[in-house]
Amino acid sequence: MQTYDLEAEGLRGLNASLHAQSEQTSQTNWEVVNPKGSHAIAVGLDAPIEVSVQGSTGYYCAGMNKQATVHVKGSVGPGVAENMMSGLVKVEGDASQYAGATGHGGLLVIKGNASSRCGISMKGIDIVVHGNIGHMSAFMAQSGNLVVCGDAGDALGDSIYEARLFVRGSVKSLGADCVEKEMRPEHIELLRDLLARAESDAKPEEFKRYGSSRQLYNFNIDNAY
Amino acid sequence: MSVKDNTENGPPQTVPIQSETFSNPINAEIRRAAATGIYDIRGGGAKRRVPHFDDLLFLGASVSRYPLEGYRERCDTKVTLGTRFAKKPIELDIPITIAGMSFGALSGRAKEALGRGASAAGTSTTTGDGGMTPEERGHSSKLVYQYLPSRYGMNPDDLRKADAIEIVVGQGAKPGGGGMLLGQKISDRVAEMRNLPKGIDQRSACRHPDWTGPDDLEIKILELREITAWEKPIYVKVGGTRPYYDTALAVKAGADVVVLDGMQGGTAATQDVFIEHVGLPTLACIRPAVQALQDLGVHREVQLIVSGGIRTGADVAKAMALGADAVAVGTAALIALGDNDPRWESEYQKLGTTTGAYDDWHEGMDPAGITTQDPELQLRLDPVDAGRRLRNYLNVMTLEAQTIARACGHNDLHNLEPEDLCALTMEAAAMARVPLAGTEWWPGKSGSGF
Numbered sequence: 001m002q003t004y005d006l007e008a009e010g011l012r013g014l015n016a017s018l019h020a021q022s023e024q025t026s027q028t029n030w031e032v033v034n035p036k037g038s039h040a041i042a043v044g045l046d047a048p049i050e051v052s053v054q055g056s057t058g059y060y061c062a063g064m065n066k067q068a069t070v071h072v073k074g075s076v077g078p079g080v081a082e083n084m085m086s087g088l089v090k091v092e093g094d095a096s097q098y099a100g101a102t103g104h105g106g107l108l109v110i111k112g113n114a115s116s117r118c119g120i121s122m123k124g125i126d127i128v129v130h131g132n133i134g135h136m137s138a139f140m141a142q143s144g145n146l147v148v149c150g151d152a153g154d155a156l157g158d159s160i161y162e163a164r165l166f167v168r169g170s171v172k173s174l175g176a177d178c179v180e181k182e183m184r185p186e187h188i189e190l191l192r193d194l195l196a197r198a199e200s201d202a203k204p205e206e207f208k209r210y211g212s213s214r215q216l217y218n219f220n221i222d223n224a225y
Numbered sequence: 226m227s228v229k230d231n232t233e234n235g236p237p238q239t240v241p242i243q244s245e246t247f248s249n250p251i252n253a254e255i256r257r258a259a260a261t262g263i264y265d266i267r268g269g270g271a272k273r274r275v276p277h278f279d280d281l282l283f284l285g286a287s288v289s290r291y292p293l294e295g296y297r298e299r300c301d302t303k304v305t306l307g308t309r310f311a312k313k314p315i316e317l318d319i320p321i322t323i324a325g326m327s328f329g330a331l332s333g334r335a336k337e338a339l340g341r342g343a344s345a346a347g348t349s350t351t352t353g354d355g356g357m358t359p360e361e362r363g364h365s366s367k368l369v370y371q372y373l374p375s376r377y378g379m380n381p382d383d384l385r386k387a388d389a390i391e392i393v394v395g396q397g398a399k400p401g402g403g404g405m406l407l408g409q410k411i412s413d414r415v416a417e418m419r420n421l422p423k424g425i426d427q428r429s430a431c432r433h434p435d436w437t438g439p440d441d442l443e444i445k446i447l448e449l450r451e452i453t454a455w456e457k458p459i460y461v462k463v464g465g466t467r468p469y470y471d472t473a474l475a476v477k478a479g480a481d482v483v484v485l486d487g488m489q490g491g492t493a494a495t496q497d498v499f500i501e502h503v504g505l506p507t508l509a510c511i512r513p514a515v516q517a518l519q520d521l522g523v524h525r526e527v528q529l530i531v532s533g534g535i536r537t538g539a540d541v542a543k544a545m546a547l548g549a550d551a552v553a554v555g556t557a558a559l560i561a562l563g564d565n566d567p568r569w570e571s572e573y574q575k576l577g578t579t580t581g582a583y584d585d586w587h588e589g590m591d592p593a594g595i596t597t598q599d600p601e602l603q604l605r606l607d608p609v610d611a612g613r614r615l616r617n618y619l620n621v622m623t624l625e626a627q628t629i630a631r632a633c634g635h636n637d638l639h640n641l642e643p644e645d646l647c648a649l650t651m652e653a654a655a656m657a658r659v660p661l662a663g664t665e666w667w668p669g670k671s672g673s674g675f
Contacts (some may be wrong), residue, residue, distance in 0.1 A: 015451045039444045044381050044452030059441070064381040077433040082378055091297040098435040100377040104420070120434040121376060123420040140430060142420045159428075161421055217425040218408055219263070 002027050005106065006041070007034035018068075021047040037077065042070050045087070062089045065106060076198040078115075081108045084125055097134070100127045103144065108197040116153065119146040122163055128198035138165055139175065147194050149202045157210055161217075164212040166191055168202055265497040268330075268406070268586030268596065269610045270489040270533065275506040277489070277534055278543040280653030282648050282662060284630040293631035296598075299591040300627040303652060306528045307389060307458020309656040314458055314481075315367055315389050317551070318347025320638055321541055324486075324532050324555035325371045325391060325462070327353025327502050329406050329415045330493030330586065331559075333360050335595045338562050338608040340364030342397075344482050346623075351391060351553075353493075354404045354429050356418050357383040369460065372449070375404060375429035377419040381452055386560075389482075390449055391460040392442070394433075394471075397533045400464025400504045403624025404429030405494045410589040412552030412598040421488040439474040446479045449453070462482050465510035465533065466503075476527050481600060482554065483512050483518075486531030491556040493596070494587030507533035507544075509656040512643075516550030524548065538625020545626070546641035561618035562611040563593045 002035070004014050030051045035041055039058035042051050043199065045068035045223060053061070056074030065113035066085040075093030085102040094112035103125025110127070116134035119127050132150035139155075151169035158175020164187070165178075174180075185190045191204035234275035242250065252266065286292035293300065307314035328336050331354060337360045343350040348439040349367035356378015362368055370387030372379065384390065395401060406427040416423040436445045446459055461475040462484035475483045487507025492500065503549045510519075511531055518524035531544045532553035544552050556564075565573075565579045572592035576585065594605030630638050633645045648654035654667035661667060 011451065012455070018453065019454065040448040040451045043448050044384075046381065059444045060435075063448050064384070064452055066381065080442075082435045083376060083381075085380055101435040102379065104380065117434070121430065123376070139434075140428075161425075217422070219426050 001031055003031045005031060005033050006038055007036060007085060011040060015043060018042055018045050018047075018049065018051065021045075021049050023047060025049060035074070037044045039077070042068070045070070051223060056093065068085060080110075081125070084108065088186045094131070095129075096208070097130075100125050103127070105144075107194075107197060113150070119144075119163070122146065126194055128194055130198070130200055132169070134173070135172075138163055138178075143167070145190065145194060147191065147198070147207070149200055157212075159216060160210075162212065163188075166207040168207045168209065171210070173206075174210065177213050177216045180208055181209045181210045181211045183207070201202065230340040258577070259460050263274040266407070266494055266587055267500070267584040268494050269493060269500070270491040271501050271503055271504075271506075276508050276650065276652040276656055277506060278508060278540045280508070280649045281543050281657055281659065282649060283539075283542070283546075283645055284339065284627055284647055285635055286634045290634045292634050293636060295628055295631050298631060299636050300631050301639075302623055302627065303315050304528070304639070305336065306460075306530075306551065308528070309481045309526050310479065311389075311456060311458040312454070313456045315349060315369075315387075316556040317349060317367065319619060320545065320549075320551035320673065321535075321619055321622055322348050322530060322551055322553045323558050324352035324490070324553040325351035325353045325369070325393065326555055326559075327404075327493065328358045328405075329353075329355040329598070330409060331595060332603040332606065333358060333414075334557075334603050334606050334608045335562060335611070336361045337364050338606065338611035338615060339558060340368070341608060341612025342558070343620065344366070345612065345616035346619035347618065349388065352387075354406070354413065356380075357386065358418075362386055365609075371462075373404070373429060374431065374433045375419075375427075376434070377427075377429070384449070384457075384514075385453055387457060389460060390453070391484060392445070392449075394442075394464045394475075395464035395466075395486075396462065396492060397464045397486035397488050397504055397507070398492035399495045399499045400466045401431060402494075402495055402499055402503075403431035404589065406492070407494060407587045407589075410587065410598045412444065415531070415598060433628050441476050442474075442478040443516055451477075453561055459481055460530070462486060464488075464490075467506040468505070468510040469513035469517045471488065472514040472529075473521060476518065476521050476523055479529060482528045482530060484513050485531045486533065486553075487531070489534030490532050491559075506656070507535075511544060511547040511549060512656070513660045518548075518671060525550065531608075538627075539629060541622055542626040542638065542641055543631040543646065545638050546645050547643060550639065551581040557618070558615055559595055561615045563606060563614070564591070564595050566593055569593055571602075 035055045037058045043063040046066040046191035050069045053072045058077040060079045064072040069088045072091045077199045078096040081089040082101045084106045086106045090109045095110045095114040097115045099114045100108045101120045102121045108127045110129045114129035114133045118133040118137040122141045122144045126145045128147040135153035138157045142161040150165045152171045157178030161206045188204045281443040288435040304320040312427040350365045369389045372392045408424045460482040460483040461480040463471045465487040488504035528550035530551045569592035590595040594602045646659040654661040
């Protein structure tokens with residue numbers, strides 16, 4: 001286990017050390033102490049390492065992650081795991097705005113609640129939120145899966161493309177072109193796998209699925225307002 | 226006899242008079258809108274007449290200044306971008322760069338040609354919405370990777386392959402607006418790069434998904450620097466609207482380079498009403514931006530790239546005399562490749578337009594094979610020949626700018642200054658803050674009484 005004191009040693013040294021790890025590294029376990037809300041912790045990783053952050057972070061923790069597992073034992077600021085490509089990012093606490101924004105792959109797990117615009121413009125990432133999510137989540141979501149074990153705020157899935165949204169609780173309102181869709185057996189299986197990987201004991205059968213009605217895919221003046 | 230009188234065939238009558246307000250083009254647009262219910266979408270930049278570099282003249286050397294010999298004496302053109310924070314600034318042989326244009330809006334062969342031409346001329350080219358293609362990276366010795374609100378194709382590997390990163394906040398053709406790529410141009414490859422179904426209209430958001438405002442931008446820049454080990458110069462591109470404040474805020478956020486795009490700057494597609502009615506002319510943007518850099522004590526430390534309607538070496542020299550470190554060309558580069566070439570006139574006419582006016586780039590039917598994803602049309606553009614034309618054009622612009630600089634007595638394009646200029650119109654004098662020709666004042670000059 002490598003321990004890095006962020007307060008004492010600084011952000012540049014942390015990310016440089018983590019970037020220096022390769023596929024064959026033997027230093028696979030890292031612990032970051034004293035994060036104290038710092039921004040850009042463990043960004044741009046590209047190795048099969050595990051990073052444990054002992055506390056809460058600021059903006060963009062684990063941004064553009066590839067391969068790595070980043071486990072935040074606290075809450076995260078805006079844009080956690082933004083544009084993630086692969087790997088796993090797990091947050092024990094809550095997440096601020098834009099969690100998983102534009103993510104292309106990997107799994108983001110938020111054990112608490114996520115604020116507004118969770119999964120905005122997601123492009124293949126899977127996101128599982130154990131609690132609730134805020135307004136305008138999954139705005140222009142292109143692909144991937146957003147699973148919400150609690151409730152969703154206003155305008156869920158506004159202008160959504162092909163992403164799949166699963167919500168167990170209430171949805172305050174759906175955004176433009178987002179509709180409830182049939183839960184077919186393949187969706188139950190997909191959900192079962194995601195919930196298991198996200199360490200949630202929620203039952204797939206308790207969820208409703210939402211997605212695009214595809215009415216905004218090509219310009220139609222009758223859709224303008 | 227009044228010209229309105231006509232007594233040959235009866236009593237005097239007035240001749241038909243067209244309204245300046247309700248002109249034929251305006252009336253045609255009203256009829257088109259009434260018939261279709263859809264606003265007009267097109268490519269390119271503002272076509273309306275606005276004060277521009279043509280409204281400025283250089284004051285060549287005479288008794289008070291002496292010139293440099295046109296072909297013999299040295300006149301440097303090199304520029305280094307990203308000297309403020311980046312470990313690896315970009316060094317260019319000429320201060321003329323290629324502006325961001327996407328694969329998707331342009332064909333892969335057109336992107337290759339841009340890379341070839343720019344590299345041969347010793348300058349950089351820029352990606353666009355949709356990500357970085359291997360052809361583009363492979364043929365561009367210096368490639369700037371745009372970081373756009375859509376994040377189509379964005380990934381850390383390409384980020385690290387880039388020579389610089391350009392965070393696009395806006396562009397001159399549509400400041401405040403997002404991108405638009407209509408379904409006709411969404412081929413399998415374009416769709417795959419953007420993670421979207423083939424054939425749908427692709428809208429790019431008008432603002433970034435994970436930050437709002439200059440304080441957030443500062444943190445976003447920090448993240449990008451950390452991901453790329455502080456090596457890459459980071460540009461911030463804005464459409465010209467409030468150039469003083471936007472430049473100041475970009476500097477405050479930590480930009481290495483500010484890219485300022487006026488309303489003549491082109492787009493692949495947006496609403497005509499947006500292109501013609503939102504934003505500032507390029508000429509009006511430069512001095513306020515330079516003023517912001519000077520007020521913050523970073524003029525030349527944070528480089529300023531100006532774009533929007535740059536066509537000639539004279540435009541390059543004028544932009545630099547007003548304080549720009551470099552310029553970027555987009556539309557002009559496409560014309561150099563072969564866009565709107567008279568050789569395709571019969572085909573332009575079939576599309577209901579004519580050479581020089583073709584701007585339906587979003588429809589993907591470009592006879593020149595540049596703004597298209599049609600497999601057959603693309604083949605009309607030879608990327609090697611087109612790249613050579615672009616190189617020639619960039620070289621000519623550089624030579625022209627050097628000619629002017631030497632005539633003004635400067636041994637470096639960056640030594641051109643506002644004192645080398647005068648304006649032909651009151652508007653241009655006010656915008657460029659240089660004297661009206663033959664006078665020593667301009668509107669707004671302190672103590673000018675205006």
